[in-house]
Amino acid sequence: MRILIITVGIPGAGKSTAIKNLQCKTAQSCVVCPDELRKQYAGLLPYKDGLKIPIDADKKVWTTAKEMVESKFTLGQTAIFDSTGLADLKWLEKMAKAYRYRVIYVVFDDIDIDTCIKRVKQRVQNNQIADEVLYHFDLKLSKFNEKSANNIYKYSQGKTINDAWEWSKYYLQDFNVFDKINIIPDIHGQFNCVEKIDFVDNEAYIFIGDLIDRGTQNVEVIEKIIDLANKPNIFLITGNHDIRLLNWANGLSAKSSGFRQTLKEIELKIHNVDEFKKKIARIATHFKDYLYFDFCGERYFVNHSGVDDMFENIPTALLNGVMTYGYSGTTYDNYHDYKEVGLNWLKNNPNITQIFGHRNVDNIVDYKINERCYCVECSVESGADMKVLQLPHKNIITYKNDGSNVIKIDSLEAEETIDKYIKIKQFPSKGIESHNFSHEVFNKNIWNKATIKARGLYKYIDNGEIAGRSYDKFFNIDEIQPFKKWKLCVKYPVYFYMKYNGYLGILFYNQITKELEFATKSMLGMELNADFSRLLPYKEFFAKYCKENNVSFVFEVITKNDQPHPINYDKDFVVLLDCFKNTEVEKSIDIDSIDLPKEIMKKETLNIAQDESQLDKFVRFYVDSLDLDYEGVVLKDSNKIPNRLKIKTNFYNIKKALREISNKNKTTYKNGKNSHIIYALHNQKIDWKAIELGDIKKML
Known part of the structure; x- marks a missing residue:
């Protein structure tokens, strides 16, 4: 309040x-x-x-x-x-x-x-x-x-x-008039989840905040909230994204790129924007910063982002402020923030249960951090099903999410993306910094323009210009959108290239130090990338070409003793994959148009699909075949900015699964494609690295 x-x-x-x-x-x-x-x-x-x-x-x-x-x-x-x-x-x-x-x-x-x-x-x-x-x-x-x-x-x-x-005198409410209480997680514009809820009068519904932004159905969500707001069993907690909507409706500052996307959607879908704004302003006072209530003999403190204690100087929306994005110094791992919030809360308020959302979290069973702290954020904007925490039994009600399983491009605020999802490493002696997306981005499909681009991207520290670059992030087949949808955007012919199982090596010319740089997706320097620099021939040629044309070359670096990778090789070598201009937008140069030394090994073209029929035929082959002993293929169409896609072979996927079982000392594996082969090979206790294609084919 x-x-x-x-x-x-x-x-x-x-x-x-x-x-x-x-x-x-x-x-x-x-x-x-x-x-x-x-x-x-x-x-x-x-x-x-x-x-x-x-x-x-x-x-x-x-x-x-x-x-x-x-x-x-x-x-x-x-x-x-x-x-x-x-x-x-x-x-x-x-x-x-x-x-x-x-x-x-x-x-x-x-x-x-x-x-x-x-x-x-x-x-x-x-x-x-x-x-x-x-x-x-x-x-x-x-x-x-x-x-x-x-x-x-x-x-x-x-x-x-x-x-x-005094919390108990001034803010404590009695919720015992309700049979049940439903705590609804961050929605972020995913109306398809909300519309599945059957709102009944004898149950309370608490929206935990962040109703808008990131998703594509923000208007539908807002209209539903306008319809529900005046009902006595509906309670709205203000999330940091909702503040912008309410500020906009009340004529206050509402700056953020995430809300700009929502505003564009409003302008596109709503005929009378001014009247829509007035409707939002009229329900604005229904949004609270927290709820503190009694229910079935237990006290609950519900807020958007989680706090350590009910400090006496809060009642305040600082619940959406300095404590929102986790503690400083935790290097992007918000799960440890959850543990710390939960432990502090349990220590400070052992008789009150706190429930909050906002903070994305992995591996918390049924949202329970401890017996007095729960987090209900479940990343519905990333495609996860919506899971509602129901009181008093603290059981989970699941609602199927039919929406997109990837956050929309440009949906996250630039500053939030940089601070939270992109790791920057500086190399002051070289005047360069690397940009690479965090594990959280990869694990939760948090993809926007900034995170997709931050994959082996190098910039000069002093002016922010691109020093060197690799590919924008591209995905496995059906990973973030159905293959049939990907096909709608392609331009033929579509090329199928061999995908090698090494690590990415990026080569570019440093305009500050006047030398050739050897880099991976995040580390820079010849000493740190000794195999890359050792295996690359014609360094003088590449240094001159990179300097004169301001480009980066991208290689696959392969060593036969590279233990982490599933595919075995009998020699060390590098393969030239692509050449890119050092620009923000990915602009490739056909490596066949470059007068390269003949000894330079270039990526292998496996197939070329001239139409959709051929494309479907080749894709089915690479998805289904158990006769391929390499990692997979990369598809690239003929658009000016090409669409790319990856397909991993069954051989690679089986060996990778066995590697994970071995490394984690587990005897079980999630059921899925080829699980019977994986179980059989694991039970034979063959070293995963030594397994060959013949061992797999024996299982058929």
């Missing part, structure tokens, strides 16, 4: 004194007081009968007061505006509404006017308020008290203000 407390009362009624005596240790950081700002701007001036605050700086005072209040509103901080409350504060009420704040007026009217006049005159400073001014304020206070509203409270020894920091 976002709360703004406005003190109301004539000077001398004890407003500032009550605030200074608040029990909460952090309360003073929430106060905005125009009188204190006047002292800061203009100080105190001596008059014949005492010290007085001049009013010359009032314009600056009120400008600063507004900025300070809005700064606190932006963070969702509980705020106290310490003034008489009897001046024109419509600007403050309007701002509070835009930021979804509940306004509480705490009225100090238990001190009579004569006592207030006496107190003012006894002040050491600012004691020159005329009696007629005080009488004028007293009249305004009388009129103010004639109002009757739920947000007006009488002052009682500061109790109302102190209660704002």
Whole structure:
């Protein structure tokens, strides 16, 4: 709950004194007081009968007061505006509404006017308020008290203000009117999941936040929420993505590339955008930063991104702020953040169960971090089924996700992508840095333009220009989209190239050090890539060509003693795969058009499909055959920026599965294609590296 407390009362009624005596240790950081700002701007001036605050700086005072209040509103901080409350504060009420704040007026009217006049005159400073001014304020206070509203409270020894920091007194709700409570994870525009929920009146539904962005059905999700918001059993937690939508609807700043994509969708699908915006603004106050409630004998604290404790200076949307993206120094592994959040929460609140979303997480069974902490984020925008946590039994209800299984291109904010999903390594002595996507991107299909491009991408540190590059990331058949959909974009002929089982070597000329660079997808330097530099002939040729044409050559580097790779080779060698211009957009140069030394080994062309019929025939062969003893094939069509696809052979996949079983000391393997062969070979206890094609064919 976002709360703004406005003190109301004539000077001398004890407003500032009550605030200074608040029990909460952090309360003073929430106060905005125009009188204190006047002292800061203009100080105190001596008059014949005492010290007085001049009013010359009032314009600056009120400008600063507004900025300070809005700064606190932006963070969702509980705020106290310490003034008489009897001046024109419509600007403050309007701002509070835009930021979804509940306004509480705490009225100090238990001190009579004569006592207030006496107190003012006894002040050491600012004691020159005329009696007629005080009488004028007293009249305004009388009129103010004639109002009757739920947000007006009488002052009682500061109790109302102190209660704002006491969770159990001020924020605890009773949810026992419901039979069940359904905690719905981050939706991110995947309406096909939401529409499967059968909303019933006797159950509560809590949307954990991040309703929009990344998916392609944001408008449908928003329309559904508009329809549901006023129902008494629907509860909306504000996610960091939802804040932008609500800010946009209320005329506030809503900058992010992710929301720009959603806004484009709104403009495309909605006929009257202004009316749509008004509808969102009307339900904005239904969005809360958290819920704290009793249900079936247990207390729950539900928020978007997870916190360590119910700190006394939160009630605040900092739940969506500094604590949102994990602890600093954890090098992109948010799962350890979950463990730490869960352990801290259990220690600080052993009798309250916390449920949150936002943070992507691997390998947590049924979302349970520990007996008092659950995370319901399940990456529906990446194609995962939506799993709803149901209370009181904490069981999981699964809803099939029929949507795309890959995050849409350009859906993530640039800064979020760089900070969270791309690993950057700098090589200061060479003036170059490498960009490579993290394991989380690979494991969860978090692909956008930035992550797809960050695969062996090298930039100069000083100006950000491309120093060297490899392929943009491309995928296995049916990995992120059905093959039949991939075919719709191809231009014939489509080439099938041998896929070798080594590691990628990238060769380019360093304009700073004036030397040829040997690199992998993330590491740079001849010493670090000794096999690559040892095996490459004609270094002078490549150095000259790279320098004069500003290109990178991409090789497969293969060594016969390369233990991690499933395919065995009887010699060390390098194979030239492609040549790319050093540009942001992938631009290849046909290696057959380059006058290469004859001894340079180039990739092998296995087939060329001239039409869809041939394409289907060749693909079926490479997918089904058990007669191929190499890693697989790479498909490349004839578009200017080519579409690529990988197919791994059954031989390679079987050996890779056996390698994983061996390395993890497991005796089981997930059922799937060729699982009977994998089980049989594993039971024979043959070293996975030594298995040959003949061993597999014996199992047929």
